[in-house]
Amino acid sequence: MVLGCAVLWGTVGVATRGIYSVSSTDPLSIGFYRLAFSVPVLALLTFRTLGSTSWQPRAGVTPRAGRDLALVAGLGAMMAIYQACYFAAIPRLGVTIAVIVTICSAPIMVAVLSAILFKEKLTPRIVIALMAAIAGTTLLALQEPVEARADGETLAGLLFALGSGLGYAILTLFSRALADRYHPLQPITLGFAIGAALLLPIALAGGLTLNYPAEGWALLVYLGLVPTALAYWLFLHALRTVPPTIASILTLLEPLTSAILAALIFHESLRPLGWAGAALLLGALLVLLIRR
Secondary structure, three states, X not given: OHHXXXXXXXXXXXXXXXXXXXXXXXXXXXXXXXXXXXXXXXXXXXXXXXOOOOOOOOOOOOOOHHHHXXXXXXXXXXXXXXXXXXXXXXXXXXXXXXXXXXXXHHHHHHHHHHHHHOOOOOOHHHHHHHHHHHHHHHHXXXXXXXXXXXOOHHHHHHHHHXXXXXXXXXXXXXXXXXXXXXXXXXXXXXXXXXXHHHHHHHHHHOOOOOOOOHHHHHHHHHHHHHHHHHHHHHHHHHOOOOOHHHHHHHOOHHHHHHHHHHHHHOOOOOOHHHHHHHHHHHHHHHHHHOOO
16 A cells, blocks of 8 residues: 555656646645645545544544644644745756655655654564665756755755654655544544645735646546545555555655656656666565565
């Protein structure tokens, strides 16, 4: 399930590129629509699956309404912060560096926080997989030339990218804390509604884009339903049994999926650095998936 959601997340870049090719929009508008379009479908699925009294913990689980609602609110807030910081980092650092800092910092933060909060052990196998995955992601991202930036925006961009990685890390941990207590549809429905509500004023302040052609709206709906609603449902469901650190490493399959799709759809080719990065990523996944 984690690998499945990573593959779905890997389609986000291609879909977003398609939206930019048919409309004049901005990242915050896309981020808002991505969450907003996922909420009605998730709410309908929650109602049909669990009934009108859906916000109840699993049978045999002690109710902790205040704590759990706070975690759900935090999940939504972290989703909004994760996207807003990432979108703020891109114009200051460029896509390549923003991706490297965000994607590579998140598993490290998850590993450290999981060890502190959940007493998760960092075994040699996990450490090796983490280092290989981060190295592979970096090589995959660095296959294209990187423009040097020497202005005062660089530090702010790095902080935004690290903030994005931290937001994703905390989102993962909040999801793990809720995964054993609720059906996966419950926390993501409420959490994404909160995230959309938090992103809306930011998107409006930046000039929310309302004019898209039919292809643009179709791609926005796809972003909301497939790599958001479906992917995060898979992710939360998987976190019931998969430790957060391992889950965060497995999701590094996302950039490899993006690179493969870009090659197939936009005829972009992997350079030697990219092939080396892909090999390291696949090796890291095998280290985690093949039991001794």
